[in-house]
Amino acid sequence: MRIDKHERGELQRQLRAARLAVVQAGLDAGAGSERQSEAQRRERQLAGEIGRREQTLDEETAKLRGENAGWVVEFETASGASVPVPLDGIVRAWQPNRLSLAGNLGVYLSRWGEFLGDDPREANSAGGVFPAIWGTVTMTLIMAIFVAPFGVLAALYLREYASRGPITTAVRVAINNLAGVPSIVYGAFGLGFFCYVVGAGIDDVFFKASLVADGQPTFGTGGLLWASLTLALLTLPVVIVATEEALSAVPNSMREGSYACGAGKWQTIRRIVLPRALPGIMTGLILAMARGAGEVAPLMLVGVKKLAVELPVDGTFPFVHPEREFMHLAYLIYDVGFQSPNSQAARPMVFTITFLLVAIIALLNVTAIWLRSRLRRRFVSQHF
Amino acid sequence: MGSRASMQSVDRVRQDIAAEAVGHPGEPPQDRLIAVAAGLEVEAEVHEGVLKEPPVLEIDRFNLWYGAKQALHRITMPIPLNKVTALVGPSGCGKSTLLRSVNRLNDLVQSVRITGDMRLNGDSIYDPRMDVIELRKRMGMVFQKPNPFPMSIYENVVYSLRIDGETSRGVLDEVCEMSLRGAALWDEVKDRLQDSALGLSGGQQQRLCIARAIAAEPEVLLLDEPCSALDPIATGKVEDLIQELRGRYSVLIVTHNMQQASRSSDYTAFMYLGRLIEYGATTDIFTKPVLRETEAYVTGRFG
Numbered sequence: 001m002r003i004d005k006h007e008r009g010e011l012q013r014q015l016r017a018a019r020l021a022v023v024q025a026g027l028d029a030g031a032g033s034e035r036q037s038e039a040q041r042r043e044r045q046l047a048g049e050i051g052r053r054e055q056t057l058d059e060e061t062a063k064l065r066g067e068n069a070g071w072v073v074e075f076e077t078a079s080g081a082s083v084p085v086p087l088d089g090i091v092r093a094w095q096p097n098r099l100s101l102a103g104n105l106g107v108y109l110s111r112w113g114e115f116l117g118d119d120p121r122e123a124n125s126a127g128g129v130f131p132a133i134w135g136t137v138t139m140t141l142i143m144a145i146f147v148a149p150f151g152v153l154a155a156l157y158l159r160e161y162a163s164r165g166p167i168t169t170a171v172r173v174a175i176n177n178l179a180g181v182p183s184i185v186y187g188a189f190g191l192g193f194f195c196y197v198v199g200a201g202i203d204d205v206f207f208k209a210s211l212v213a214d215g216q217p218t219f220g221t222g223g224l225l226w227a228s229l230t231l232a233l234l235t236l237p238v239v240i241v242a243t244e245e246a247l248s249a250v251p252n253s254m255r256e257g258s259y260a261c262g263a264g265k266w267q268t269i270r271r272i273v274l275p276r277a278l279p280g281i282m283t284g285l286i287l288a289m290a291r292g293a294g295e296v297a298p299l300m301l302v303g304v305k306k307l308a309v310e311l312p313v314d315g316t317f318p319f320v321h322p323e324r325e326f327m328h329l330a331y332l333i334y335d336v337g338f339q340s341p342n343s344q345a346a347r348p349m350v351f352t353i354t355f356l357l358v359a360i361i362a363l364l365n366v367t368a369i370w371l372r373s374r375l376r377r378r379f380v381s382q383h384f
Numbered sequence: 385m386g387s388r389a390s391m392q393s394v395d396r397v398r399q400d401i402a403a404e405a406v407g408h409p410g411e412p413p414q415d416r417l418i419a420v421a422a423g424l425e426v427e428a429e430v431h432e433g434v435l436k437e438p439p440v441l442e443i444d445r446f447n448l449w450y451g452a453k454q455a456l457h458r459i460t461m462p463i464p465l466n467k468v469t470a471l472v473g474p475s476g477c478g479k480s481t482l483l484r485s486v487n488r489l490n491d492l493v494q495s496v497r498i499t500g501d502m503r504l505n506g507d508s509i510y511d512p513r514m515d516v517i518e519l520r521k522r523m524g525m526v527f528q529k530p531n532p533f534p535m536s537i538y539e540n541v542v543y544s545l546r547i548d549g550e551t552s553r554g555v556l557d558e559v560c561e562m563s564l565r566g567a568a569l570w571d572e573v574k575d576r577l578q579d580s581a582l583g584l585s586g587g588q589q590q591r592l593c594i595a596r597a598i599a600a601e602p603e604v605l606l607l608d609e610p611c612s613a614l615d616p617i618a619t620g621k622v623e624d625l626i627q628e629l630r631g632r633y634s635v636l637i638v639t640h641n642m643q644q645a646s647r648s649s650d651y652t653a654f655m656y657l658g659r660l661i662e663y664g665a666t667t668d669i670f671t672k673p674v675l676r677e678t679e680a681y682v683t684g685r686f687g
Binding site for chain 2: 163164251253254255256257258259260261262263264267271272275276378
């Protein structure tokens with residue numbers, strides 16, 4: 001397993017890098033140029049080397065497999081029949097009837113540890129869901145990073161700067177309508193705009209080699225970044241409406257007090273209005289995050305995959321790969337529960353994943369309530 | 385139909401009353417308040433004494449409209465330097481509007497239109513080249529309801545210095561103590577300057593707002609019914625404070641409370657429906673007003 005995943009993957013990566021170097025040289029210096037032939041020579045050399053390495057790896061794996069196959073555990077059932085089980089089919093072994101309470105607890109906790117910390121096995125129906133947790137949390141955070149400044153600035157402009165008129169009204173109506181647009185429409189928009197327009201543009205400029213070499217787009221397909229941006233768009237109306245409410249709840253007397261002290265408009269907003277509106281803004285943002293974290297439909301179009309064990313952050317240069325596809329808890333429920341070849345066996349997984357997702361969203365909402373009450377105590381007077 | 389006819393007849397009756405009240409051309413009007421209500425021009429009765437004082441603020445033929453409705457009609461009055469001037473009059477007579485026009489807070493209301501001018505120590509307030517921010521820094525204002533900012537007591541007091549970019553701890557500390565002493569609040573809060581200002585009582589909050597207003601050494605202090613949301617004890621403290629500020633600051637105070645005006649002001653202006661009716665030394669206005677309308681109002685017989 002380890003050999004398969006890491007060493008072979010590393011070899012493949014090296015080979016691909018060499019191939020890309022050839023194409024890049026061709027693109028940069030023209031086909032048949034000295035640079036390209038130099039790169040080609042290096043690629044051929046590397047390919048030979050890697051072929052040899054792979055052969056040794058193959059042999060090693062075959063040997064290990066052979067060794068494994070030699071080991072079989074024979075169990076005797078209560079009725080006296082003997083059942084052979086190959087050793088490599090056993091993931092964990094314990095004797096439930098002989099366990100003390102502490103032992104039971106240990107097994108229970110280690111199963112939770114496996115569930116939360118490991119990669120999935122057996123077509124997602126067993127093992128852990130760590131990549132999905134990671135994907136959900138990271139996507140939600142990136143979404144929040146994008147949606148917070150945009151939403152707050154838009155609401156600030158609408159509430160504090162824009163003069164009341166037909167255009168502002170039209171913008172408000174549009175925002176309220178956006179909040180009611182079905183989320184799959186956002187998914188289609190994200191795919192069409194972010195992946196096929198913005199992503200393809202980035203590929204054209206920076207990742208042409210990969211596109212030419214094997215027709216594989218880098219940013220031109222679904223990925224973590226595009227999914228986050230799509231969800232940011234989806235939750236933008238929530239944040240704008242919540243922020244506007246919070247801003248309009250700031251008493252005018254405070255604004256006037258600040259102006260009367262000789263403060264400018266921005267000073268008043270930054271020092272008086274925003275701190276005072278902060279509880280409402282935070283609440284809106286966290287509710288938006290809770291909504292975004294549970295969304296599936298748009299994500300299916302812009303980058304969530306059934307299995308994507310390679311996290312968008314890892315040890316290979318440049319360490320952060322926002323273009324990579326990722327896993328998501330909500331999608332995993334759909335996939336494991338309804339698309340799995342063995343949905344009976346996967347049923348406990350579905351329940352546990354669902355529980356986990358609901359728990360995460362409930363946690364976000366509780367945080368919102370706690371934060372709001374805490375900030376309110378700090379910024380809102382008890383008198384009058 | 386019927387209601388329209390009756391409206392017309394009411395109008396006619398009103399005109400008749402107005403004509404009778406104003407009297408014959410060339411003679412002084414009989415009842416100015418009715419004449420004002422009918423929309424007729426009435427000359428303000430400004431006492432000699434007011435005009436002799438050196439003014440800090442001159443209001444010059446000032447008109448103000450909210451949309452189509454005129455709220456102030458040709459107000460002309462000088463505000464004497466280092467004296468307390470009270471604006472009295474029934475609700476809706478434009479006292480607060482006039483006060484808010486002095487530091488151009490009415491600019492924030494979209495439908496406001498003005499003509500005429502005001503001059504602060506000779507500088508035109510409504511000059512298009514006048515920097516409103518700089519102008520407001522030369523005045524302090526205290527509002528009807530205490531409006532401390534959601535920050536510590538200390539930060540509240542030094543707010544106007546902070547927005548000017550003052551960061552020297554020494555300067556800020558000194559201004560904070562001076563202002564709080566000036567607002568007679570220092571002894572009550574000196575041990576908890578870093579606590580939230582929202583934890584103070586209503587009266588303390590209002591004195592904090594006064595401390596905030598005097599922190600920037602204003603040329604004029606504008607008080608908009610500063611005691612209307614306070615209990616009698618807190619009111620007493622704020623009034624004592626106004627007594628102490630007298631002579632050091634030029635104060636313009638709007639009040640509904642006749643006793644307060646008579647106790648704490650040097651000059652009193654009586655306004656009615658957006659017009660200045662009578663303006664003179666407080667003792668004269670309350671004991672021997674020129675107009676019987678003023679007398680009726682200050683003695684509580686109307687309004």
